[in-house]
Amino acid sequence: MIVITKSNIDNARIEEIVAYIERNEGVQAHVSKGTDRTVIGIIGQADPALGDHLRGMKGVENVIKVSKSYKLASRDFHPDDTIIDIKGVKIGGSNLVIMGGPCAVETPEQIDEIARLVKAAGGQVLRGGAFKPRTGPYSFQGVGVEGLAMMAEAGKKHGLLTITEVMTPEYVDVCAEYADILQVGTRNMQNFDLLRKLGTIQTPVLLKRGFSSTYDEFLNAAEYILAGGNPNVMLCERGIRTFETYTRNTLDLSAIPVLQSLSHLPVISDPSHGTGRRELVEPMSKASVAAGANGLIVEMHTDPDNSMTGDGVQSLFPDQFAKLLKELEQLAPLVGKEFNTEKEPAGAFVEWKK
Amino acid sequence: MIVITKSNIDNARIEEIVAYIERNEGVQAHVSKGTDRTVIGIIGQADPALGDHLRGMKGVENVIKVSKSYKLASRDFHPDDTIIDIKGVKIGGSNLVIMGGPCAVETPEQIDEIARLVKAAGGQVLRGGAFKPRTGPYSFQGVGVEGLAMMAEAGKKHGLLTITEVMTPEYVDVCAEYADILQVGTRNMQNFDLLRKLGTIQTPVLLKRGFSSTYDEFLNAAEYILAGGNPNVMLCERGIRTFETYTRNTLDLSAIPVLQSLSHLPVISDPSHGTGRRELVEPMSKASVAAGANGLIVEMHTDPDNSMTGDGVQSLFPDQFAKLLKELEQLAPLVGKEFNTEKEPAGAFVEWKK
Amino acid sequence: MIVITKSNIDNARIEEIVAYIERNEGVQAHVSKGTDRTVIGIIGQADPALGDHLRGMKGVENVIKVSKSYKLASRDFHPDDTIIDIKGVKIGGSNLVIMGGPCAVETPEQIDEIARLVKAAGGQVLRGGAFKPRTGPYSFQGVGVEGLAMMAEAGKKHGLLTITEVMTPEYVDVCAEYADILQVGTRNMQNFDLLRKLGTIQTPVLLKRGFSSTYDEFLNAAEYILAGGNPNVMLCERGIRTFETYTRNTLDLSAIPVLQSLSHLPVISDPSHGTGRRELVEPMSKASVAAGANGLIVEMHTDPDNSMTGDGVQSLFPDQFAKLLKELEQLAPLVGKEFNTEKEPAGAFVEWKK
Amino acid sequence: MIVITKSNIDNARIEEIVAYIERNEGVQAHVSKGTDRTVIGIIGQADPALGDHLRGMKGVENVIKVSKSYKLASRDFHPDDTIIDIKGVKIGGSNLVIMGGPCAVETPEQIDEIARLVKAAGGQVLRGGAFKPRTGPYSFQGVGVEGLAMMAEAGKKHGLLTITEVMTPEYVDVCAEYADILQVGTRNMQNFDLLRKLGTIQTPVLLKRGFSSTYDEFLNAAEYILAGGNPNVMLCERGIRTFETYTRNTLDLSAIPVLQSLSHLPVISDPSHGTGRRELVEPMSKASVAAGANGLIVEMHTDPDNSMTGDGVQSLFPDQFAKLLKELEQLAPLVGKEFNTEKEPAGAFVEWKK
Structure with missing residues (x-):
């Protein structure tokens, strides 16, 4: 100081x-x-x-301040990349992991069909919300615990890991029972009681950057989880709020190399929420990988015009998702990344039903 | 639409x-x-x-969107000002209420001495945190439930209402047992489970604006509490994050008349957190009142250089606090407000001990 | 360093x-x-x-950086307030000066009628644009040099100083011939050739803060003019760009006490452009004075619905302007300011014709 | 409407x-x-x-607003990509153009040596400032017209186009005499007199986005030049100002696909000013190309620690520049772009002298 x-x-x-x-x-x-x-x-x-x-x-x-206020999250403290191994899927280092799925779990059929398509395209993790954080109290708030079971079932059947958002400390245990990765949403990045609770378990956590948080605050939030004893944290850039309103948020891709230099934790990019517009997901996914992201979390839906949340606006159709992954597979080696080593070539795209 | x-x-x-x-x-x-x-x-x-x-x-x-997504918070729905009456202290309408006190409750002596000085200066509400939201996990996190009891005791002795921050749904009941008003901090403005829980009780809530939230999101957050059945909500402008770093936040005083025109709820200003600098608290307090604020929440400490949190940097000394209230008492009638009608003239300043 | x-x-x-x-x-x-x-x-x-x-x-x-990069603008260098005396009207120190008038000069009759009303209400400076900076090339761009003459004439007749915007170095001389104060608009705060040119004359300059500029950049821009040899600079806070879109800009009133502590130059507030909404001009004018502003620049128009620029939306009607000045006259002494000492009591409001 | x-x-x-x-x-x-x-x-x-x-x-x-306020800049008006052909170098469409060079021209030897290295690496345009816009009046302001001649000489000798910044209308003609492309800096994006003057010539213009401007304002600024009669405009994303201070600006890569969908004009990315940190130039250059940029403008210097402006902090060393271009040559075809078709393979890196 x-x-x-x-x-x-x-x-x-x-x-x-x-x-x-x-x-x-x-x-x-x-x-x-x-x-x-x-x-x-x-x-x-x-x-x-x-x-x-x-x-x-x-x-x-x-x-x-001269010294950083976070320690465990810092690369000074842990010079090697953290690689999180979840049932054989490796996140971090040179691995490029793709997480795909709907904004919200709706029905068993919906999530099963989407899981099949995520797997076929080369994705490794199925995303889906059971509890939805919504700006207003009168919007659809998610299907709840039942949705967790539907997603777990679909993930198991199709050989995918699952990730879901947890919004409050009291739901951490039930979410961790069903899902392989727990997501902390942008509005909860500084919900310190939630972070502390997540520090007491070992389930991997994907921590989204607060839409108005600095890198320093973001790493301090990760530090709460690490300091509690859970070393399995991924950082997720998902766009910040600026004066520009054409895009829902401004995806800050510099965050990827900066966070990777300040920290050893894997950095995932979310081009879906980061732009809020379907047509920008493809270019910003490629840009994220080119900037060095360790993975992407992308919304995909078989029938986005009729999804239960309004986030269909940013969801890719299954054929767009498959095409994107095929192109990312080619791009990855140019920036020293490997795409889903466990699998068949990407983009074996198949027909789907709404 | x-x-x-x-x-x-x-x-x-x-x-x-x-x-x-x-x-x-x-x-x-x-x-x-x-x-x-x-x-x-x-x-x-x-x-x-x-x-x-x-x-x-x-x-x-x-x-x-043409219609607003919030209803109960809207002035269209409730044209008259909401006036919240707490044990005879009226908040809203033409009343100007001053809340003062330390960032954090530290010891029974500290909070008792500060309560005495808040009362003597003309304040009506004692503020103090027992649970502190802190960016990093290694900072002082508050004295906990014991602090609630110390503050309740001091408030009772000196005839002041009390306000304290609640950070998680599970602590709502215990905080409501001790304090007259519950505060939701800026980082929790969209902690929807917390908002829902606060809707189930009748204790008045001071809801702080998220430091990167729009007026529309702010009023939707208030709507969660109102929709749950608790009509006693105050809105608090406490500064937004901008590119300017000289001040900790940029206090957005236009929020005061705008929120008062969109909503019937009282609007309180927080010039302490809104600027983060002691020397700006006085001018920005006056500006807040001139802009029409229904009240202020101001940090004051008898020994800010040795406070347990670092927020001493923005705390007024007791004599500054007393002088400020005296000046606000003169300013209030010029903008149609009444200063603490229950009391003796403001600013009967007295000596204090650190 | x-x-x-x-x-x-x-x-x-x-x-x-x-x-x-x-x-x-x-x-x-x-x-x-x-x-x-x-x-x-x-x-x-x-x-x-x-x-x-x-x-x-x-x-x-x-x-x-430890030392500031500006010197002449700094209060370290010049501890006393700068007071600019223009034909007996003093700007700076304890004087509160009001500048009022239309966004754009339109016709001799329009500017004459408005000048009469500004004077009657207690204003001391007539504002009006002859060259208008407009986002798109197809919008009305001002009436040009003729407008300067119309405004000079109206100012002279009614005993008001005049202020007008200059946008490019080559127009500095002609503007200075007609107007008492030259205004640099927000988009030109870092038009360094313009600043340098203004440094070569002695006409007072009102420098508006860039809508995305820091205090430090603002004072460095003033330094360009001072370093050129023109000591007569006023700083003007006129709102910054944030994520909030309800107001056109976010008027940063903390800028007033901050700039007054860092610098000796007078600080003027512009609540018209700073909010972009007529109904906010009154509360934000009062808040500006309460925060310590040395003056205000306020848009007023006799027929805002038919003004040639679209800025009628933020212009006060003459009766609102007169009422505001009357109220400011009462407010000023509470914060150590004197309202227009040369004149009759404010707000001698008179009828007007569109 | x-x-x-x-x-x-x-x-x-x-x-x-x-x-x-x-x-x-x-x-x-x-x-x-x-x-x-x-x-x-x-x-x-x-x-x-x-x-x-x-x-x-x-x-x-x-x-x-329902209709856009710009017309000539809009893709509705001009559905095909604009391709600007300058002495055989094509900018726009599927061409990927690289502009490289120092922040400021310093000496004939410096600019000659850098030109040699830009050419050898596969660049097609030499950048260099002769007039420097600087925040404070006491910083180095550029070598002036002499610098234009030095750069023109170096460009000619090494077979490179040249680009330089013009800051004021009166310097447009002399800059256009020496340089192939004129650059409008971020602070001048809304210097309307400058834009109007640039509309009267045919020299191609690279227009930088104001660091706090929306896409709509950016395209309206381009419209000024187009409406004046100069169709040769390139748009340049160079970072916007946000609350994050670790990077100098936040490079908004979504701007690339958005501007390309709204407009037919080529979009260039500036990862040097957009990040302000040397180590981020490589990942953000790749991300820009992956997002679909039509070109890059990158700072390179043989001796950045001793450059005359302080922008050495973001300048690549010649070997980093050559390596980057070699990697971009591989990346380009994956996103449908061709790298410098007129030339030998990129990255024939050669020794250099400081």
């Missing part, structure tokens, strides 16, 4: 600040006088609150 | 869109051909998901 | 960085080793580009 | 609004009453200002 003083403060004030700092055990102040301002370096493990206090003190212009 | 087609689509496509709309019971389509595009008005109560589906259909350029 | 290294870099690399810094004349490096990272303070007057170079060097994590 | 009324307004008010609309020649109003609000469609070519006026009228809730 570094303290920068206001210009022209007197020595007595500097000494008071130094004394205030050194009251903290194991912490030393290191004063460096400039022509205009004085800079005080703080050496040792200081409590983050110390910086905030100092910022409020008389004579202090600014306080700058 | 209004559907705008792409330019130059043929009649057959328009008929398909109309047929798709009219499959919904009680909904009619009204076609209006322009020189370039066709506009289809949807008349009747359509499901919000219909609009999303339409947006994804071939030939559709855009879909525009 | 402070350089923060990456963690665990070796001594040789640190020495290279130090050597690189000390190649610059009059600059010294001051090394401070922490437990994790090393901090190198740079003492002396370093070129700003040095920091950028250092940021790109191997082993460097971050570079932090 | 569509007008949406407030709820529950009476028929008389609706008739007044209709009468107001129909005063405009060639414009018709089409009323459609909903259960709650009335929608009035405006048919015919209405002036954009009409919408703004209507928005300000009593009883009007909102006004929505």
Whole structure:
């Protein structure tokens, strides 16, 4: 931590600040006088609150954090890529994993048919929501626990892992019973009780970036889960809120290489929610892989015009999904990634029924 | 809802869109051909998901919501101001209420001393956090349930209402047992399970705007609580995230008159978190009142340099707090507000001990 | 300037960085080793580009500016408020100045009638655009030089100063011939050739903040004019672009006290463009004055529904304008400001013709 | 244009609004009453200002644009891709063009050496600034007209086109004399006098997106140039300003497919300014191409640590540049693009001298 003083403060004030700092055990102040301002370096493990206090003190212009506030999530701490192995499917490192499926689980037939198509196209994980976070209280809120069972059944039958969103600590256990990966939605990235609860289990977690969160806050949210004892965390970029309204969000692809350099955790991209428009899913999926993503989570539906949530607007049709995966299979090796090594070639596209 | 087609689509496509709309019971389509595009008005109560589906259909350029998705929070539905009466303290309408206190409850002595000073200055509500939402897992997380008891005790002794933050549905009951008002923090504005739980009780709720939420999303979040059966909701503007980093957030004071015109609920301003800098609390408090706020929630601490959270940086000293309230008492009548009618003149400032 | 290294870099690399810094004349490096990272303070007057170079060097994590890049605009350099005296009207310090008028000058009759009403209400400056910056090339672009003459005439007749926007260096001289104050619009805040040209004259300049500019960039833009030799600069907050679309911009009122603390220049608020909605002009005008603004620039039109630009939507009617000024006159002394000392009491409202 | 009324307004008010609309020649109003609000469609070519006026009228809730305000830039107007042919180098369509070079031209030797390396790597255009837009007045402002001559000489010798930034209308002619392409910087995207001047010549223009501009504003800015008579416009995405500060800007890659669908103009990506960090240039260049960009503009310098501007921090070294182009050559065909068809295989990297 570094303290920068206001210009022209007197020595007595500097000494008071130094004394205030050194009251903290194991912490030393290191004063460096400039022509205009004085800079005080703080050496040792200081409590983050110390910086905030100092910022409020008389004579202090600014306080700058030097060390990161997260540790376990940091690549300094864990230089090698984390690779999460779930029943033989590897996520992280040079593997490119594709998660596909509907926004919401609707009926056993719907999820079974979509699972079949995800598998045929080369996907490895089936996505689907049973509990839906909705802006207004009068919208469809998901089919609930029954949906978890439907999805688990479909995943098992077609040889796919499953991922579903969990919204509150009390549902973590039941979701973990049915699904292979638990997703934390963008609105819950800083739902700290939920994060803490997820730290107490071992089920892998896909943590979505808050739509207005910085990289630093995102990694601190991951740190909550890691610090609780669950090392199986994936980060997911899903678009941030900006002034542009043509797209639902602005997919921040720089987040992929930045998060991979700051952290060892796998980084997944969500071009469906990140754009909110079906026609942008293909180019932004390719761009995500080219930027180095460890995987994609993509919405696909057999009948998007009649899906129960309105997210059909961004869902690919099954033939678009299969074509995309075929093209990603070609693109992956150019950026040092392998596409679904366990499987037959991608894009064995088959007919589907609505 | 209004559907705008792409330019130059043929009649057959328009008929398909109309047929798709009219499959919904009680909904009619009204076609209006322009020189370039066709506009289809949807008349009747359509499901919000219909609009999303339409947006994804071939030939559709855009879909525009005409009706608001919230009802109970809307001034159309409830033209008069909501005035919440808590043990004789009225919030809403022409009343100007001041809530003051520390970021976090620390010790019985600390909260008792601060309560005494809030009361002496003319405040009516004591604020203080027992559970603290913190970006990183290694920061001080609050003193917990014990803090609730300390604050309730201090409030009772000094004749103040109390307000505290609740972060998760399972803590709603215990917080409501001790505090007069429950606060939902900015990160939980869309924690829908928490909102639903708060709808099942009658304790007044101060709902903070998500730091990246629109007015529409904010009012939809309030709607969750209202729709559950709890009519006692206050809205709180506390700053939004922008590209400016000099202030912690950008306090959006236009939110005050806008929310008051869209809704009947009281609007409170938080200049402490909204700026994150002590020296800005006074001008932005006055500006909030001048913009028409129904109240303020302001951090005050007897010893901010040694507070347990780092939020001391934005806490007023007791003498600054007393002076501010004295000045607000003069300002209030100029904008049609009454300052704390139950009490002695503001700002009877007294000595304090750290 | 402070350089923060990456963690665990070796001594040789640190020495290279130090050597690189000390190649610059009059600059010294001051090394401070922490437990994790090393901090190198740079003492002396370093070129700003040095920091950028250092940021790109191997082993460097971050570079932090300590000194401000602007000097003449800074309160460190000029501790007293700048008060600009234009023909006896004082702008800055404890004076509250009101500038009012139409978005665009349209006809001699229009501007004369509006000038009469601005004066009657207690305004001191007549605003009006002759050259209009418009998003699209097919919109009305202003009446040009003729408009300047019409406005000068109306100002003279009614005893008002005049302010008009200048968009390009080649028009600076002609605008300065007719108007008392030249305005730089939000889109031109970083039109450096225009700023440099304005530095060569003595006519006062009202510089609007770029709608996506930081305080630091804003003060650096002012520095261009000051450094050229023109000390008569006013800063104008006029709203920034955020994700909220209900208001045209988000008026950032914290900018008022912040800019007044960083700089000695007067700060004017523009609640008309800052909100883009007529009904918000009154509350946000009052909030601006309560936050400490040195003046307001407000749109007023006798017939806004038929104005030549579309900005009628945010123009006050003359009676609203007169009422607002009357209320501001009462509010001003509560925040240490004096309203138009040269004149009769505000708000002597009179009938008007469209 | 569509007008949406407030709820529950009476028929008389609706008739007044209709009468107001129909005063405009060639414009018709089409009323459609909903259960709650009335929608009035405006048919015919209405002036954009009409919408703004209507928005300000009593009883009007909102006004929505249906037609785009730009025409010549729109793909509706010009369905085929624009391909700009400059001395045989084709920009647009399936061609992938690479522009490379330093931030600023410094000396004849510097620009000659860099030109040699751009050419050897497979680039087709040499970039370099002679006039530099700088935030503060005390930074290096470019070498001026002499720099234009140096760059023209280097381009000619090595068989490269040249591109340079022009900042003010009066310099357009001299810049066009020396350079093959003129660049409008992000701060000047809405410098309308500059845009108008560029419309009067035929030299191709690369127009950078304002760092806080919407797609709609960007295309309207292009429209100024096109409407003036210059059809040779390229659009350049260079990052927008968001709350994230780790990267200098947030490169919005969705802009590439969106602009290509709304417009026929070529879209170039600038990963150097779009990220502000050297290590992100490679992944974001690949992502840009994968998203469908028609070209890239990339900073490269033989000695970035000693460049005259501080932009060395984002400049690639020559070997990184050559490696990148070699990889892009492989990537291009996977997304339907051809890399520099006129040349030898990319990446014939050669030694360089600082």
